[in-house]
Amino acid sequence: MADIALAHDYVTQRGGAERVALTLTRAFPKLPLHTTLYNPSGTFPEFGAIDVKPMPINRWKMLRAHHRLALPFLKGAISHCRVDADVLVASSSGWAHGIQTTGRKVVYCHAPARWLYQTERYAGSNNSHGIRSRAIEAVSGVVGPNLRAWDQQAAHTADRYIVNSTIIKRAVAEVYGIDAEVLPPPPAMSALTATPQPIARIGQPFVLCVARLLPYKNVDTVIEAIAQIPDLDLVVVGEGPERRRLESLISHTGRTHLLGRVSDGQLRWLYENSSGLVAASYEDFGLTPLEAASFGRPTAALRDGGYLDTIVENVTGVFFEHPDVDSVASAVEEMVRLPWSTRSIINHSESFSESRFVARLRNIVEEELAHC
Structure with a gap:
């Protein structure tokens, strides 16, 4: 039986990338999810039913609570991680694509790392954004060149690159020189999701x-x-x-x-x-x-x-x-x-259904397994 593994950058927040990571766990159920940091209170509760396997860096509580502080340390954490699998499917916005594996690697790229390639936009150029913005820019200025070199190398360890949109297809081509397939993720929230819970203090319109x-x-x-x-x-x-x-x-x-x-x-x-x-x-x-x-x-x-x-x-x-x-x-x-x-x-x-997304992703993994 083929051994498939899943990975995601860090499971510390609630966002579109984390929704996609959850979709991956439904596409390939009962598999563990490898990640750098895991903060159950900061992310979607559905991760509680998944076997999330964080790296040793996760022992630092401050980094679990504030993953941006971990920026200088994530390269080392990722570089020392090796996952034994025939195919590793990595959900990445700049880190998980660097995880080593014994088999083939499929990267689902949400975007090349913003803090490396769009630092001003990511941090915010307005002075009112304060210390946090200046800190991100300072860290990126110091470690950026080294991390960009690592990031480029990490991207080219993938056997298959998939992206979420046409603009990211262009970005991946420009940053990495990789021609990627566009596979839009499904909307996580739909009319079939959850029971409506009114919020009394919100008036209309x-x-x-x-x-x-x-x-x-x-x-x-x-x-x-x-x-x-x-x-x-x-x-x-x-x-x-x-x-x-x-x-x-x-x-x-x-x-x-x-x-x-x-x-x-x-x-x-x-x-x-x-x-x-x-x-x-x-x-x-x-x-x-x-x-x-x-x-x-x-x-x-x-x-x-x-x-x-x-x-x-x-x-x-x-x-x-x-x-x-x-x-x-x-x-x-x-x-x-x-x-x-x-x-x-x-x-x-x-037209952006989860069934369409899952079917195509499974086909891609089958195609990669054929190369094993």
């Missing part, structure tokens, strides 16, 4: 923003844009180091609700009852518009990156050209004003 609170997500711009639109509230779902700054930004208005993390049931209720989604971040794959679409809700999104793959203009959403306050406000006003075909929006989301 409102628009929804689902994003980690990081500088490049442009949540501050969304907050300021919606504040310009009368009689429309904003609900922000997500956690991150920008939270304190955003809380100070919304202190003057009662129409913005910064919820932090919510349960799947609460998120389902928010999607179902929203007037639409606002997505102003630089994304490698536009996952949240697909989640909104599964509930028949449109999206107002930045005309950039993965959103170009997952939004059909004037069918499932509208675009704005720049992530500035006036552009976002104008697009949101258009979104809430236009009539939408709920059926057309839902049909679009169904």
Whole structure:
């Protein structure tokens, strides 16, 4: 029987990459998931039913709680990890693709490491982002050249590279010189997921923003844009180091609700009852518009990156050209004003099903096993 193994960068947060890692465990059930760091309280509870195998670096509690502090140490942790398997499937945004294996290696790349190749965007160039941004830039400046060399070598240990969107296909070609197959991941949240759990303090109408609170997500711009639109509230779902700054930004208005993390049931209720989604971040794959679409809700999104793959203009959403306050406000006003075909929006989301993703991934692994 073929021996297949799974890996992911670190299981310490809740995001699209972690959703994909969970999908991998459903595509290949009962297999352990190898990773650098595991923080059960910081990530999705579904990982509790999986045999997560963290590396020795996981013994440091501070690094489990703040994985960005581990940046200088992850190369060593990954380089000393060897997984015995006929095929290793690695979910990677810059680390897991470096895990050694005795057999073939398939990498599902969410993006080449942002902090290596897009440092300013990842950290945030605005001075208001403070010490954290300067620390990331400083660390990247010191260790960046060495880590880029390691990263390039790690990428070329893969036998097969798969990417989540056309923009990442281009990025992988530019950064690594690798021609990768595009396999979009499925939306994790859908109308079939969880039982809706109402949130009493949220009134309608409102628009929804689902994003980690990081500088490049442009949540501050969304907050300021919606504040310009009368009689429309904003609900922000997500956690991150920008939270304190955003809380100070919304202190003057009662129409913005910064919820932090919510349960799947609460998120389902928010999607179902929203007037639409606002997505102003630089994304490698536009996952949240697909989640909104599964509930028949449109999206107002930045005309950039993965959103170009997952939004059909004037069918499932509208675009704005720049992530500035006036552009976002104008697009949101258009979104809430236009009539939408709920059926057309839902049909679009169904073309990105988990069954399609799993079937193709299993076929890829079978093809690699044929080379063993």
